Amino acid sequence: MAAPTFLFSFDFDGTLVDEPPHPAINPGLNSFLESVQTQGGVWAVNTGRTLFQALDGISEHKIRPVPDFIMAKERELYAPTQFNRWVDVGDWNKRCQKEHKRFLKTHRKLFKRVRAYLETETNAQWMEGMEETPGVIATSEEEMGKVCAYIEEETRNDDVLSYERNSIYLRFSHTAYHKGSVLQELARHLDVPREKICVAGDNHNDLSMLCPTVAGFRVCPSNAIPEVQAVVSGSPGGVVGNGRASFGVLEGIQRLLSAEPEGQPAP
Ligand SMILES: [Mg+2]
Structure with a gap:
């Protein structure tokens, strides 16, 4: 199979889909995604949502065509089978789950x-579920900033523990x-070089992909946080x-790909 001409990786909430009272999605989004696939590109959702929640959001907002890949919980990688069942891609998810299991065990004291x-010290809440790494829900951005500063200090010499922050939510990883x-x-799996990758995101947990070493093209909507x-x-x-969520993302992509000589615009 030939490598895709281009790979788009989009965060979901705040990047593709906006919150009320704003219009949820740009009406041109679906025809853009269609043109990506028609021209040999692939598009993927890269979200903090679980796989199930991501599929739910895609169906709720009638986003078509469905993505070629979904990256869920900020770390798991899935692709659909021809019967629309979503399955692991290679052994990445297994390795990831194994390492997280081990890391949960070794960090019990820190979590305590x-x-x-x-x-x-705070009004923030500790969150722990059966299949989840623990996390925190703060009552405000400011409080989450304080919690992050505490965690940073506590884990200064820890090269394994990190966290993903999305607004007032945080999950250890x-x-x-x-x-x-x-x-x-x-x-790597698709054999696509970074020069053919375009990413879009709006929050802290997107910073790891909004990075020149990961993607040649990086876009954020106008509602993205200042950082x-x-x-x-x-x-x-x-x-x-110039615009919120998918309005800003599509406009930004058009501007970026038409201006950038190293790009091979798919749409
Ligand atoms: Mg987001």
């Missing part, structure tokens, strides 16, 4: 400390697994779109 800190590394794994806008606009190949 963070939990005690949250209970005594292994340093080797994030949106950037799962996208690099997909690119993301600064990173995206700070180097060639990056554009802050």
